[in-house]
Amino acid sequence: MCYSYATNFNKAKLKERLQLEQVPAAGMHYFVSAFNRPLLPVITGEHSERIELMHWGLIPSWVKNRKQAEELSARAYNARGETLAEKPMFRGAFHEQRCLIPAAGFFEWREQEGQKFPFFIRHTDEAVMVFGGLWAEWVDPETGELMHSFSIVTCGANELLSYIHNGKLRMPLILDKQHEDVWLHGSEEQASACIKPYPDSDLEAFPVSKLASMARMNRDVPEVQEPCSYDVLRLPWK
Secondary structure (H helix, E strand, O other): OOOEEEOOOOHHHHHHHOOOOOOOOOOOOOOEEHHHOOEEEEEEOOOOOOOEEEEEOOOOOOOOOHHHHHHHHOOOOEEEHHHOOOOOOOHHHHHHOEEEEEEOEEEEEEEEOOEEEEEEEEEOOOOOEEEEEEEEEEEOOOOOOEEEEEEEEEEEOOHHHHHHOOOOOEEEOEOOHHHHHHHHHOOHHHHHHOOOOOOHHHEEEEEEOHHHHOOOOOOOOHHHHOEOOOOOOOOOOO
């Protein structure tokens, strides 16, 4: 699964990569956790020229009240790619509300010898990473508040992520440039064809400080992405 990622991307590169009119200052983080219900940058098919800030944790439009919204949102940080067209929670958004989620990279943990070791995964050239996602719009019937929210779609892990995320064997759906428009505007069949592990050769990964695991600490600092070595880890790509 994917519950932690970074959005400290180069704004100029992001603007060029996704052909955006402008990039807002808000939503930029070295580390962000889904469990904090943050507002993060998202690009939709309706307004692909601009970034919108949305809450992480999808709330479908049919949700009846705030309590149900909070319960479902906490279970919808990720959406399993293999079952998007089947699950009531996601099938409406998969049909007509897919989105792109830009990132600088993401964090996952390897389980070994009773411990968990955090890794940061990014493009080899440190280019902007783009996740495939789903978004939704919900109106709180009691207050009239309009909320936009999203989920990151996941797929099976490639070889690199199978080593790192060895407890779940999953990874976020990473899209290359040629598939971004297909994901936003293509048919369900075309979008489904995009749901596959991203090539190992275009990604790099390295262990980082256990600060990434400390939920009570401020993890939104540059140090959380700095490489770190652990004696017990024998990285197969070294």
